[in-house]
Amino acid sequence: MQLRELVDASVATGATRSRKKKISTLAAVLAALTPEEVPLGVAWLSGKMVQGRIGVGYAQIKEQLDARIDAPEIATSTLSLADVNACFDEIAAVAGRGSKARRGALLGDLLDRSTRAEQAFVVRVLIGEVRQGALEGVMLDAVAQAAGLPAADVRRAHMLCGDLGRVATAGLLGGAAAIAGFRIEVFVPLQPMLAQTAQTVAEASERLGEAVFETKLDGVRVQAHKRGDEVRVYTRKLHDATAGVPEIVEAVRALPVESAILDGEVLGLGPDGKPVPFQETMSRFATRRNVRAARATLTLRPVWFDVLYLNGEELIDTPQRDRSAALLAAVPEAQQVPQTTTRSVEEAEAFYDAVLEEGQEGVMAKDPAAPYAAGKRGAAWLKVKPVHTLDLVVLAAEWGHGRRKGWLSNLHLGARDGDGFVMLGKTFKGMTDATLAWQTEALQAIATDAGEWTVQVRPHWVVEIAIGDVQRSTQYPGGLALRFARLRGYRHDRDVSSSATLEEVRALYDALHPGA
DNA sequence: AAGTATGCATC
């Protein structure tokens, strides 16, 4: 297939809001792919590359595009999907001294061979933002339609194998038999089950009735696979993290089971054996060089909360309560997440209070009857975390992109410090279209300096900002940054003189991170 | 040798 045909399908998909039309557009193009092209088309039309990321980002792309700003568009393109993929392969293989220039040359060559429309598409694939209103979720339905299979069967296959290219190939070429042939398999990671949010423990309790409440730990989600002495550890996005987490590997290898797939959280423990802030866990988790030395300073510990496969038996369709019981028998108590099952709101709240008292992130509430819905963010799992609020001052705002083009979107947030303000972070979350429209006018009216992307404003508007946490920062002048900040609303009743001070934010940091 | 820019991963 020529790249042009795929680009046309992407444009058509983005041009309609109808999900059905997106699906039929995508299905039509899938049906026209050769077997070798299926993984490419499926990946690109859901915003991915078969190579994963290949070391080309916005900066390098901009450099190449800027160099071609006056170049005329080529009349016709002869690029096939295979041509483009070969170029991606070549770029991905570049490393070492001179690699930036080499990658740039390869990228530039690809752009030179592309029409404007093709350039736009390739660029979006490269930066992982196709923005056509369809990603993997819609693509799954398109695969089902193109293969003439029930969508539920294709989704089921994708649950068991996170590789959509493989699933699509099976469906389109092998039909129902191939799709039905997917099985949960050790060393083939499956999509982790995700949770919806509940505002309070009482809400979670009411929604679920009797529920399993578990401590929610602020670490890194992992899925461990074991067969005999062989162990591999995967992240939430199914990347292989085995090399960086020897303690986890050792712990799993030592389990008295022949084979298993476990779902859990990795925490960093300081020299005193106490859990460290997420930033430090992440530092250790991301370290790949000198892991041995890093391990001496900060050790990693797994805490498991689910078991999906045990000694040859698939457990994902087993109810939560039975999986929990199986987990209790399979791993030592020190590696089990603290949990309690209750239908009492009071008991659940007491558990939550105790968890927070320990300094943990919050709780998960789980439906005892629910299977493990891999890849789903369903109502069977609910997370409850404390919300903190700060009254901060809008210092600036940035122009939005995509559906927020033309609106001032991302707010720069500051706290009072002496006579001035220190910036603590930004947020674009929690704004309705009406809020965006209003603030675009209101902020421009008090602009002090309008740059290409950022409009500075006179400190005037106080906003109520919800956050999940305060963390240390080397980027912001106050040494602190907001984590998971979102707008609750404009405080029309408040003057900037009553906004939060840096001192108050520091006090919140100290309260949330005792001893840090 | 030390600092900066970029990409990519986690949350």
Next chain:
DNA sequence: GTCGGAC
């Protein structure tokens, strides 16, 4: 990771 909009 959170949130709002759209189907």
Next chain:
DNA sequence: GTCCGACGATGCATACTT
């Protein structure tokens, strides 16, 4: 209920610059 796309914070590795 589900999916998508607005973009936030951090830290590590790598290549490049000073």
